Amino acid sequence: MFRNTREGLALALPAAIFSTLLFLVPVCILLSEAFRAGGSWSLQGYIDFFSTPLNRTVFLRTLKLGVLVAGTAAVIGYAAAFCIVNLGPKSRGKVFGMVVLPLMISPVARTYAWIVILGRTGIVNEAITGLGLSDTPLRLLFTETAVFLGLLQLFLPLMIISLVSAMENIPRDVIPAARVLGASWIAVFFKVILPLTKEGLVIGGTLVFTGALTAYITPAILGGSKVLMLETLLYQRVNVSNDFVSASVIAMILIVMSFSANLLLKRIATARS
Amino acid sequence: MNPSMRHLANWTILGLTLSFLIGPFLIIILAGASATDYLAFPPEGLTLKWYLKVFTVESFRASFLLSMALAVFGTLAALLLGVPAAYALNRYDLPGAETLRTIVAAPIIVPGIIVGLALLRYMVVPTGVTVTLALFMAHTALVLPYAVRVVSSSMTNLRADMEEAAVLLGCSRLQAFTKVVLPNIRGGVLAAFILGFVTSFNQVPVSLFLSGPGVRTLPIDMLAYMEITFDPSVAALSALLAFMSLAIVYTAERLLGFSRYV
Numbered sequence: 001m002f003r004n005t006r007e008g009l010a011l012a013l014p015a016a017i018f019s020t021l022l023f024l025v026p027v028c029i030l031l032s033e034a035f036r037a038g039g040s041w042s043l044q045g046y047i048d049f050f051s052t053p054l055n056r057t058v059f060l061r062t063l064k065l066g067v068l069v070a071g072t073a074a075v076i077g078y079a080a081a082f083c084i085v086n087l088g089p090k091s092r093g094k095v096f097g098m099v100v101l102p103l104m105i106s107p108v109a110r111t112y113a114w115i116v117i118l119g120r121t122g123i124v125n126e127a128i129t130g131l132g133l134s135d136t137p138l139r140l141l142f143t144e145t146a147v148f149l150g151l152l153q154l155f156l157p158l159m160i161i162s163l164v165s166a167m168e169n170i171p172r173d174v175i176p177a178a179r180v181l182g183a184s185w186i187a188v189f190f191k192v193i194l195p196l197t198k199e200g201l202v203i204g205g206t207l208v209f210t211g212a213l214t215a216y217i218t219p220a221i222l223g224g225s226k227v228l229m230l231e232t233l234l235y236q237r238v239n240v241s242n243d244f245v246s247a248s249v250i251a252m253i254l255i256v257m258s259f260s261a262n263l264l265l266k267r268i269a270t271a272r273s
Numbered sequence: 274m275n276p277s278m279r280h281l282a283n284w285t286i287l288g289l290t291l292s293f294l295i296g297p298f299l300i301i302i303l304a305g306a307s308a309t310d311y312l313a314f315p316p317e318g319l320t321l322k323w324y325l326k327v328f329t330v331e332s333f334r335a336s337f338l339l340s341m342a343l344a345v346f347g348t349l350a351a352l353l354l355g356v357p358a359a360y361a362l363n364r365y366d367l368p369g370a371e372t373l374r375t376i377v378a379a380p381i382i383v384p385g386i387i388v389g390l391a392l393l394r395y396m397v398v399p400t401g402v403t404v405t406l407a408l409f410m411a412h413t414a415l416v417l418p419y420a421v422r423v424v425s426s427s428m429t430n431l432r433a434d435m436e437e438a439a440v441l442l443g444c445s446r447l448q449a450f451t452k453v454v455l456p457n458i459r460g461g462v463l464a465a466f467i468l469g470f471v472t473s474f475n476q477v478p479v480s481l482f483l484s485g486p487g488v489r490t491l492p493i494d495m496l497a498y499m500e501i502t503f504d505p506s507v508a509a510l511s512a513l514l515a516f517m518s519l520a521i522v523y524t525a526e527r528l529l530g531f532s533r534y535v
Contacts, residue, residue: 007446008365015358015417016376022414023380026391080290083283095287102294104518106475108492109511112499113297116304116314116508123300123314153293160290214384216478220496231386235481238390251387262382 031255034248049249055233059253062213062230065144069151070209073159074201081163082193096164099157107154107217114150114222115141142226150218155211159204166200167193199268206261213257230254298515305509312505323509333510335487336494339405340474343490347412348420348469352462354413355420360454362421363428364436374421381418385478388414393482404485411479416469423468427461428454460529467525471518 034045049055084095102110117123118140125137140146170193178188194201219229228236234250237243300314308318327333358377362370380388388411397407431454439449455462480490489497491514499507 005365005367008361008367011357011361011365012367012373015354015421016373018354019376019379019414019417022392022396022410023383023388024376026395027383027387029395030387030391076290079286083287086283087287095291098291098295101519101522102298104471104522105298105515106492106511106518107477108475108495109301109515110297112495112507112511113301113304116300116312117297119312121311121313126314153297156290156294214386214478216386216481217492217496221499231384231478234386234390238482244394247390251384251390254384254387255382258382258384 027251027255030244030248031252032248034245034252037245045245046249049246054228055246058228058230058233061144061227065148065151065229066209066212068148069155069212070159070205072148072152073156073208074205076156077159077163077204078189078193078197080160081167084160084164085167099160102153103157107215108221110154111150111218111221114146114153118146118149118222141222142224144223144227146222147219147227147229150222151212151215154215154218155208158207158211162200162204162207163197166197166203170196202268203265206265210258210261214254298512301508301515302512305505305512307505309505311503312508323505324513326504326506327510327513330498330506332489332494332498333491336489336491339408339488340491343408343412344470344473347409347473348416348466350409350413351416351420351469352424352465355417355465356424356462359421359424359428360450363425364433377421378418380414385415385476386481389479389482397483404483404488408480408483408488408490411483412473412476415476415479416473419468419472420465423465424458424461427458427464431457463529464525467521471521475518 034049035041035043037045037048050059080099084092084099087095115122119125120137120141122140124140128134129137174192174196175188178192179185183191214231215229216231216235219227219232220235223229223232225232225236230250230253234247237246237250303316304312304314305323306319306321307313307316307323308320309316355377358373361367362374367373392407392411396402397404435457436449436453439453440446444452475492476490477492477496480493484490484493495507495510
């Protein structure tokens, strides 16, 4: 540790000032907009926002999809992570790499694939009409299911990564010991694996939940204006109706949610050390 | 369950998960090669014309160059700000260090779409800054948290007494930094550059509002193209971009064990 505080500040402050001017200040002004809606400080902007049925629907849908995606990711994530941890060292690295790689690829590319799968001339519809199950193609795009699938594919790797690193820390013999002592696999999961990987589950869950909450491309491409989520609603409000008060309310909701998720993460991380 | 059964079950679960995660890319590669004028899968006839068409679309060329420039220069600027900050936060006993850390990390927590809107409304509009400059600054700020985090973590493994020794042996503080610290955190800085580059290049929400006539990042341009045209060229371009990201990450992993830093 160096004691020269002035020197240290000179090195750290440019980054902090840059971040303050470009982030904190503009974002705070935007957030204040909803409170200044009626010309004086009030909660009117919020009251108006939540008294519109469409806004309420979109808000609840965003929450619902966030929870559903995180929950499904947890179920698949546990199964996949358990299998990955049980692999030999060589194939483990390879499989883990294949889980991580999609994260590095443009979300536009990752979401676009679902148009190919779910579109009118996509695989699913070709199969349905080909098998004679339906004469006309089904509308699979622009549904909540499409958005759900897109989001799950986008964020599942985050859950698997968190759970794998949590499971790697389970002592080797604990699970066989529990089995030998007569525990069923269900008991092993709830009494041994789950308690020992709780942190990983919370970390993965928060990452997936906030990711789903703040994703723009997936709801924009797969949901369109039929299945609006908070981010796409914000975009529409600004671009179509120049409504900055609603934009400010949505911004506040998103920031409060992802901020509290981050606080939770931080508390868990510090509780561990 | 006997071992071979368990082995089978293991690989079934992994196979299903991986095909869900990776299958879509294979589909996109093939869909981009379909000879039809619309998206079709399985492809009806194979052709490379959509892969070639991508390079002739004027707006794709322009937006690709803009995205490249933003990713390279934005990340470099973020490193220029972030490396000294990471160094100071690790080596100095600063008052309010925790606050500084939070401020620098804030851009990760705030959803990009909000940042883009806020910059457009309270910086571009009132001051008349060009959209390109605003985009550059937004991308710099976006990458800054990653730069600080990755460089910090490679610095915590570096013992501070090495620099003290360098100073005792007659180096100036600056020389101690450039001759002792920098060579040792080179891998971390490179990893931060790659992570920042990929993050910035793939970024959509920040740039959503920050686009003007002729100024669009590639992902935004793809979104716009998709709305009017249904030919497979976006699939082809998506596949090409996926290959580009994979090539970058693979090279980085081979050369410096990228995953150690991220």
